[in-house]
Amino acid sequence: MTDSESTGPATGPTARPSSGRRALEPGIQRDFSQTMSYGGYLRLDLLLAAQQPLSDPPQHDEMLFIIQHQTSELWLKLLVHELRSARDLVAADDLSPALKRMARVKHIQRVLTDQWSVLATLTPSEYAEIRPFLASSSGFQSAQYREVEFLLGNKDRDMVQVFKHDPDAQSALSALLAEPSLYDEFLRYLHRHGYAVPAEMVERDWSVPHSLSPEVVDVFAGVYADPAQHWIVYETCEELVDMEDNFQQWRFRHLQVVQRTIGGRVGTGGSSGVSFLRRALDITFFPELFEVRSRIGA
Numbered sequence: 001m002t003d004s005e006s007t008g009p010a011t012g013p014t015a016r017p018s019s020g021r022r023a024l025e026p027g028i029q030r031d032f033s034q035t036m037s038y039g040g041y042l043r044l045d046l047l048l049a050a051q052q053p054l055s056d057p058p059q060h061d062e063m064l065f066i067i068q069h070q071t072s073e074l075w076l077k078l079l080v081h082e083l084r085s086a087r088d089l090v091a092a093d094d095l096s097p098a099l100k101r102m103a104r105v106k107h108i109q110r111v112l113t114d115q116w117s118v119l120a121t122l123t124p125s126e127y128a129e130i131r132p133f134l135a136s137s138s139g140f141q142s143a144q145y146r147e148v149e150f151l152l153g154n155k156d157r158d159m160v161q162v163f164k165h166d167p168d169a170q171s172a173l174s175a176l177l178a179e180p181s182l183y184d185e186f187l188r189y190l191h192r193h194g195y196a197v198p199a200e201m202v203e204r205d206w207s208v209p210h211s212l213s214p215e216v217v218d219v220f221a222g223v224y225a226d227p228a229q230h231w232i233v234y235e236t237c238e239e240l241v242d243m244e245d246n247f248q249q250w251r252f253r254h255l256q257v258v259q260r261t262i263g264g265r266v267g268t269g270g271s272s273g274v275s276f277l278r279r280a281l282d283i284t285f286f287p288e289l290f291e292v293r294s295r296i297g298a
């Protein structure tokens with residue numbers, strides 16, 4: 001047993017305090033009448049006033065429901081910020097910092113996926129008490145979720161129509177619809193750097209989702225056949241695959257939580273519910289990066 005593990009009275013420089021109270025150091029700021037405080041910087045007055053349960057009589061679990069959605073929206077905001085930047089860096093031929101952005105994106109995605117376990121504590125009976133107060137609102141109407149999808153390449157003009165009631169969201173989404181996605185910019189990067197990406201992949205109507213190109217599969221087959229020769233491109237391919245993998249895991253956990261909460265019932269947004277969500281699992285952002293895998297080692 002070392003000294004620090006000893007159960008006897010503590011002595012010396014690593015001694016533990018004998019009382020439970022920690023005295024405030026003299027240098028610690030206590031007066032924020034003239035200087036920036038924590039709550040002031042973070043606008044906690046706004047943030048913490050935004051949880052406004054509607055249930056009447058009040059339902060204990062509505063706070064969980066609201067905070068789970070609001071925290072998801074905050075993380076989605078950061079995802080949009082990082083993905084936009086990653087895309088713009090790829091467009092500027094700056095792959096190394098773009099990879100740094102993608103690494104952060106992957107961590108955010110993991111937080112978003114892990115946090116489903118908190119909402120999974122909501123039982124069907126508890127949700128049923130809240131559901132009438134949600135009316136027709138649904139995560140399906142999350143503008144930031146669509147922005148993330150558009151940035152990754154799952155473009156859908158019909159989704160823009162859902163935001164007629166919110167002109168700011170609608171114009172942000174319309175703008176992203178018309179711009180290249182992160183993957184489009186990666187294909188353009190490859191084209192600029194001498195890879196045989198077809199010309200119609202680098203100038204096209206960006207509002208239409210990218211569809212599988214056999215020529216692009218050939219390009220990636222060459223990269224995966226000799227990773228050392230194409231290291232930064234190879235690394236970017238794998239970062240993209242990780243991001244899609246993480247996105248699918250979020251979709252799947254959402255599906256599972258929905259299934260255990262509402263079973264086969266329709267959604268508040270009007271869809272068939274679980275079966276509608278299950279169809280999203282077939283959507284791929286980067287088809288060639290998955291197709292190329294059947295060629296490796298063949």
Ligand code: HEM
Nearest residue numbers: 068069072138139140145258261267268269270271273280
């Ligand atoms: C118990 C909680 C939840 C239930 C029962 C639920 C249910 C559903 C259902 C049934 C849909 C399909 C559209 C509809 O008819 O409403 C949907 C879509 C969606 N929900 Fe949830 N949801 C829950 C929590 C969440 C949370 C916490 C988020 C986080 C932002 C979220 C985000 C989304 C998104 C982004 C979609 C669109 C998915 C797509 O288009 O494939 N949901 N949800």
